[in-house]
Amino acid sequence: MKKLCCILLALALALPLCACGRSQSSASGAEAGAQTAPASASGAASQSASAGKSYVIGICQLVQHAALDAATKGFKDAVTAALGDAVTFEENNAGGDSASCATICSGFVSDGVDLILANATPSLQAAAAATDSIPVLGTAITEYGVALGLTDFSGTVGTNVSGTSDLAPLDQQAAMFAELLPDAKTVGILYCSAEPNSVYQADEVQKALEQSGVTVKIYTFADSNDVSSVTATACGECDALYIPTDNTAASCAETINNVALPAGVPIIAGEEGICKGCGIATLSIDYYELGRTTGEMAVRILRDGAKVSEMPVEYYADPVREYNADLCRQLNITVPDGYTAIAD
């Protein structure tokens, strides 16, 4: 009896490895019960659609977060509006854990989904590593070249990856300092060192600000525990602060405000969520609309047979200048024309 149990358990643990023989190319729709379209490993992107086809889209979201949730919702709304019942979504959330992204994406690849939506950078990297044939669309990714380690990124990734970027023009953001805070001579850039997208934005904004003659200092915090002490140091040494689109800063916006407001240091934020919490102004993008744009790209790939390798990364078209009326009033900042107040 014990020997039987032993043998059965050994077989059970070895079973996953036996299933290896069935590689992605043979995971065809011929399997009973599987509702997925074939994902051939020969490199051809998903075939041009015929009427009556059904699609499965795998969504891998890094973490539960207002902006990322809005992007996913926009994506689903846009795809459902165009394809209706023909599409099913498999949503998975990695809980902030990058290893789970790899687990989720390899699951999608073995299921043979028709498209993968990768929400945030680690999801994109895991999806790009897991497949080179299934189209991968990224969203809420700031810089594809940095995320994928591409040396001369020209706007089109060229492999099975494309998507949308949440980068609002950094030079325009730097110009807001001249517009709103002309007396600020030293500007500090504050971000979380664990966020991959923040360094790129900080570098670009630093370059733009230094060109206009402002001194720039960089302050990083590791997580929400040291944010108030680092912010206090920054407020002591700078006239104004800039915070890029940083997820950790977005979740600590209240803490940052509690330090910066009494110190009288105004903050220009990289996106609306941070601005609501602690910033005076921002060049805002709408993550829901960004998701919709990604959804429209997905429809073009699935229904109209567009080739993902030829689709350039799309950026948000009309960023809006917004200001936080309450904080501007408290810090005595006059807001010029062309800015909309953030609605509560």
Place this chain on the structure above:
Amino acid sequence: MGFAEYLSSLDPQALLQRLPGYAAQGVLWGVMALGVYITFRLLDLADLTVDGTFATGGACTVMLILAGWPAWAALTAAVAAGLLAGLVTGLLHTRLGIPAILAGILTQFALYSVNLRIMGMTANKSVSVDQYPLLLSSRQIPRAALIGVLLAAALTALLCWYFGTEQGSALRATGSNPAMSRAQGVNIDAMKVLGLMLSNGAVALSGGLTAQYQGFADVNMGRGAIVIGLAAVVIGEVLCAALFRRGAPFAVRLLFVAAGGVAYYLVVGLVLWLRLNTNDLKLFTAVIVALFLAVPQLQARRKSSFRAADRKEAQPRA
């Protein structure tokens, strides 16, 4: 969605197809579990350095591969970095008298900054299998699983051999009874440092392999690694004890510890496949792992001799 609808929407076929991927990832973490086994079971030390060492292994491997080193050389360098990290924790514990848990936490803290520096002050570095010669990748799961299994088996064989030598036995004795070992002339400080070094070397190796598998290294990739490692160790031990009532040879126990990593990832995969709310993923995984851990305790209670005596008394005498 009704319960019946939900049940019918679950596709066992899909689960079977996903298993190779989960098994491949699990076996890489099994390598890490072997490292955790050395400190947790053999040395009886709680070593929290592994959260940092895992990311250090990943960071070293990725940066060296990006610099043009072959993958195996990068992994060797990662192991060396892990050995150094273990050395630091060991010295903090033995020379400065800091309790082992705290020493591990301090090293793990410091490694955050070290890892950032290794990656050139960025939090995340990607290494694409299309551009660099990686040893394994989630692109080719069968190959990744095979390489993982081979490395786990090689590490098990190495550890088996080592713990049979005089020095290895001294290490085991240190964990079992430090006072007695010291009386027998074993340098327990040196043994603890050695154990920590070996453990973190294995964890760094696992970090390097995982970074190649998932295609990127992230400064936070080791967060929670100790939990997974301990869960894998205990799951492996429970499975081993269930099959080998009268105790298994050391080699078999080590193999089961590595298999515990696979079992853990199968649990994660099951939770994902059940399409439960993914925000609750960690809760469900913890519940299932806790069940595994409770099994030996409940079994022991059932078999306890006092209970057996009570039952015997309650029976009418023949």
